[in-house]
Amino acid sequence: MDDDLRQEIERRQVTDAWRRIDTWLSAHAPASLAVLRPGATEDEIDRLQTTLGVRIPAGLRALWRLHAGVNVDPSASFLLGRWSLMDFASVVHTYEREMMLQRLPGADRFTLWRHAWIPVCSYSADDSSYGLYMDAETGKLGYWDKYGERRIEFESLTTYLEEMADSLEAPSLVTGYRPGLVNDSLVWGPPEHPSERALWVEYTGQTR
Numbered sequence: 001m002d003d004d005l006r007q008e009i010e011r012r013q014v015t016d017a018w019r020r021i022d023t024w025l026s027a028h029a030p031a032s033l034a035v036l037r038p039g040a041t042e043d044e045i046d047r048l049q050t051t052l053g054v055r056i057p058a059g060l061r062a063l064w065r066l067h068a069g070v071n072v073d074p075s076a077s078f079l080l081g082r083w084s085l086m087d088f089a090s091v092v093h094t095y096e097r098e099m100m101l102q103r104l105p106g107a108d109r110f111t112l113w114r115h116a117w118i119p120v121c122s123y124s125a126d127d128s129s130y131g132l133y134m135d136a137e138t139g140k141l142g143y144w145d146k147y148g149e150r151r152i153e154f155e156s157l158t159t160y161l162e163e164m165a166d167s168l169e170a171p172s173l174v175t176g177y178r179p180g181l182v183n184d185s186l187v188w189g190p191p192e193h194p195s196e197r198a199l200w201v202e203y204t205g206q207t208r
Contacts, residue, residue, distance in 0.1 A: 010139075014059040014062040018067075021164060021168065022066075031184040032075060036069075037067055037070060038067070039065045044068070051092055052092070053115070056118065069086050073125060081132075084121060085121055086119055086128065090125075101113065131144055132160075140152050141157060141159075172204070178203075180201055180202040182201075
């Protein structure tokens with residue numbers, strides 16, 4: 001397949017999946033929609049690409065053109081898997097931190113971080129000790145944590161976003177964390193904390 005065509009398909013798939021998520025948030029969880037930052041410009045994404053020294057794939061560019069992260073908020077970790085979409089400052093900080101750790105004496109015996117790995121999601125808006133990264137060379141999404149665990153989680157950003165959109169639109173088919181609401185915020189649950197669990201209302205797809 002022609003590379004330009006492949007990139008255009010990737011952009012369209014990510015955009016379509018995220019718009020499905022946006023539509024659901026607008027209808028059911030406006031508080032979650034409100035913590036999303038505006039989209040970045042192409043110039044801003046280009047500057048980030050220069051800072052990282054890594055080519056940013058078309059799908060990730062498409063996502064960041066829609067929303068370039070979230071504001072710091074207790075309810076910001078509403079992505080599938082309870083992840084938070086990282087802003088550019090967090091992307092740079094996390095990337096540079098992990099690359100520095102990879103360069104420490106003796107670290108070359110282990111793969112803690114690769115040049116092509118771009119942080120995308122984190123544990124929360126202000127905690128990047130855990131998260132999901134995109135491998136810019138393969139397009140796959142991988143998991144990292146502060147203990148050195150690294151594993152592939154999704155075949156692509158499109159796969160991840162489409163799975164989230166499907167889970168919101170057809171919650172009866174969900175087998176893992178289930179979508180629910182706490183004060184108009186999307187919370188995947190049941191929540192672990194008792195106080196939040198008491199407020200959590202599972203979303204079943206029925207009209208509220």
